[in-house]
Amino acid sequence: MVPLSYYLLLSGFLFACGVAGFLIKRNIITIFMSIELMLNGVNLSFVAFAARWHALSGHIFVFFVMLVAAAEAAVGLAIIIAVYRTRETLDVDRMNLLKL
């Protein structure tokens, strides 16, 4: 028997790590990975609450979050490749102009 709050604490910790990575990391790929970490933390709380309320729709929602994350990763990484082609850098500090 594990209290529900333990699962929520773990999920909150993962989300906080994702936010911290988003704020302190300078590499655009690592920042993107921090976003995936946040999504994973949210997924854990979805599954935990699905167990709490005995509702299967929580699992379905996790499935949809994963699909959206896959679409986001595909488009986001393509954008990173396109940016790298023009800027030749992955450092977000150097990506400060909209126009080349």
Added chain:
Amino acid sequence: MLSVHLILFLLFGAVCVAGAINLLLQRHPINSALSLIVVMAALAGEYLLLGAEFVAAVQVIVYAGAIMVLFVFVIMLLNAGVEERSAGSRVSWLLGIPGLLTGSLLVAWVLLRQSGTFMLKAGEQPGAPKDIGQLLFHQFLLPFEVTSILILIAVLGAVALATKPEKTAEGAD
């Protein structure tokens, strides 16, 4: 009392926490990507403990498999090196980090105060693929089809963005 469920939860949770912290500490993106894979695999264990078999399988196949392969592939394609440490933005240090700390400490305080109000058994809500499929193709049919269109658009967008623009540039010239 330490039950097997609690021991397994703590084991997978410790791996999750260690992987997440390692992701923040590593300076090379490939090390961060590998620790993110560790976090995702350990999360699949947590899902199994909660009874979500289908979600655990999809987590390993889609997240730890497909998405992270994409990440590792892009890191190697772009030959990403060690990231440079810079001061970062002043707003993120003055507002972001303190705000994050206050927010997470508040949430942790609330959760720990309510600790023990509801105990989850191992496999509390079984999510077998059959039940998920029943729900997905009856109640959630429209969102499911809409997501398939979203994936299609994302694939087309990724191809359009990642192709070399040289030919079109020469054509425009």
